[in-house]
Amino acid sequence: MTETLVPSTAPAARRPLTSRRSVRIVGGLLLPLLILLVWQLSSTLGLVTASQLPPPASVWVAAVDLFERGQLTLYVAISTQRVLIGFAIGAALGLAAGALVGLSRAADIFFAPTLGAIRAVPSLAWVPLLIIWLKIGEESKITLIAIGAFFPVYTTVAQALRHVDRQLVEAGRAFGLRGVRLFGAVQLPAVIPSVISGLRLALAQAWLFLVAAELIAASMGLGFLLSDSGNNGRVDRILLAIILLALLGKLTDAILGVFEKWAIKKWA
């Protein structure tokens, strides 16, 4: 490996190559490029038929085609909108429920077993019920995504609050803090890093639940693109949808990652 050899010859004061941002970005892109290369090669060498695995170029053509029809932008926009709204609702409720269960023993005894059982229900099990109750509209999908985003936040917040340093809490109490003030001054700042990692998990879960919602009952969105293309045998569009989901999920996660870095610097 040349990367590991270079720093040893460089002056001692220089930062190791692997901690540089440019190296990290380029290094992270290596594997996707390699996959793309293998993909292209297997198509050109005829290892797989084009109907099973179309070459990258035809996926690109499919993307351009959908974009020109105005569908691609619409699908991406509507899916992102559903994820963001559902995530916001689910995360807010998860934070509130997690705070309640994490802080109050009574609430823990009363709510935690039920919430744990609801959490165990697979995402797809909600779909028929939500469609009957809320019809095939935005509400049913956003509700499903909110359910998906709720539990990671709820679980991490409740757990983290239960493990806040007792000594700090006691010190806070000894200096006259209680109730909401104690929560704001001691407990909440102490769990902020866990809250954010819970949010990241919730965001990933929101994308999972989005596809579950759109696969079954939708007329637009990336999940709809998947199911529609599956029915039509358009493997290029299926691959396109998968790639778009991967990119969007990574992008939103990266945004939260930046926020996490800032928050950890500020609170930990």
Next chain:
Amino acid sequence: MSASPATRTTARPAAAVRTGEPTGTDAAYAVQFSGLGRTFAPSPGSRRRTRAATTTSVEVARPVLRDVSISVQPGEVLAILGTSGCGKSTLLRIAGGLDSPSAGSVRIDGSPVTDFDTRCAVGFQEPRLLPWRTVADNVALGLPRGTAREAGRARVAELLELVGLSAFADHRPASISGGMAQRASLARALARNPGVLLLDEPFGALDALTRLKMQDLLLDVHAAAPTTVLLVTHDVDEALQLADRIILLGQEAAPSGGSRPPGATIVQEITVPGTRPRDRGSAELAELRGRLLAGLGIDRHGDPRGVATGTSIPHFPY
């Protein structure tokens, strides 16, 4: 350090202002322990992590303190000495309303201690600073509720000056030394303008020299604002240097033919002679030191000298 009593301008919390009492700005409260006892319940849910010890001793309730009765004068410095685990921290926690007694009562300024009593301020064994706040903001946490913003800021600055941390006001606790963190913790306790200052081995984790400096700092603070201080320590020299009176907690000797009752109580009470600051090399104190160490179960490797009968030193029983 030059802090005059006039600098203690911050208003006391309303709950602490009792009718008639106190007069002046530097009220110090009397603390009265009467027949105090504390037994830890056998529940495994107690906050101590006794998971390793769940094999045998958890079944029985554990008496820690019994029949502790002493009254502390306003402005007095009382040192509570004892071996490790004898319940001296528990006694202090009960005085501050952080724990409640199983028997007996504690009264501060004549009225019973409430939960997390606002008349007290606690200096913990560990600094217990909030890691996400600056040193100044941590000290500000100790300010009585309802302190005006400007007055609070001035008070914090003054306290940081007093403990020599002005240059580190904007640092986070993680970036200052242990001794500095402990000083910040002391400043936070002082920010309350407490009627009773409870210190739980406040200098225990510090190196020997820093500890001596902190002791002098505490004396300066006390001279400037003579509040009542209960000081838990296992350091005999520290107790002799700082305290007006020292109580030694421990197991009473078993009466002949009987078994001794469980739980620690006051086995010695010593009034320390002389005024502070005391000569660290005093021979009289050295004799008291030997006696206290003997009370703590340490062989002094020598014989008691004549000081015990000397007129200048009152000794127990008086």
